[in-house]
Amino acid sequence: MATLGSVPELPEVESYRRLAESALFRTVRSIVTPDAWFLKGGVDGKVLRRALIGHRFVSARRIGKLLVLETDGGPPLGIRFGMTGTLMVDGAAAVGELRYAPRRHDPKWDRWSARFDDGGTLVVSDPRRLGGVLLDPDLSLLGPDSATITGSQLAAALRGSRAPLKARLLDQARVAGVGNLMADEVLWRAGLSPLRPAGSLSANELRRLHRNLVRTVEDLIDRGGSHLGDLMVERQPGGRCPRDGAPLTRSTVGGRTSWWCPRHQV
DNA sequence: ATTGTGGCCTGCCCGC
């Protein structure tokens, strides 16, 4: 299998955020919205132009997988990347190829662009159109960011839930930033089954999960993508646990394809 | 309320 990137989970969006910092403090001259489907939350091109043209982005924040570009006086712009979205500034992409996206760039996949007074651009490219752009995103719909979540916040996110642990971790309203690949990696590292009822973890298991979640996020940001976890190369038919060699189990958990080690993830 | 399911989107890959 080729060494590709992965879907835009927290590590990818963090690299997009860093790239977006190079687009700050540059005056927006025009907005290109070729795909009305890509505009979310009831905004249209006219509203976006009124909000952004003549203004500048002044900060690039990330909450979970959501990129928020704050403007000088107007409402912030929210960008979601779905599973194949990439960010480009001045023609350069933030990270390498995405696992489930084409390896090339085609301008027809540019779903949204801002052009600056200096001639540069900020472009959202998304072949499968699962991402989107919105104004003034409601951040209260997102749980604590998994890069900085505290142990007690994680405990609160899981407490009392009978949903599968993995499904709860994927719920962006509970914990923001965990996607399918990173969920498998974190649970594998923590030695916890994705099928465990979320509220059934002991205090020790909670500590273990929290430690591995925060460390994994940091680790994968450093490595450069959610596809660079230790489990990922085995996350395919015939794959074996890198820790103990047991054949990995594949099934659907929380509506997502899941791979885990039946020997040490309990 | 919580939890589960299906659909959206479309390029790519596999088998015929």
Place this chain on the structure above:
DNA sequence: TGCGGGCAGGCCACAA
């Protein structure tokens, strides 16, 4: 060689 059916998963609407 072309074709068609699955597949991938973030997010949302909807059902029970």
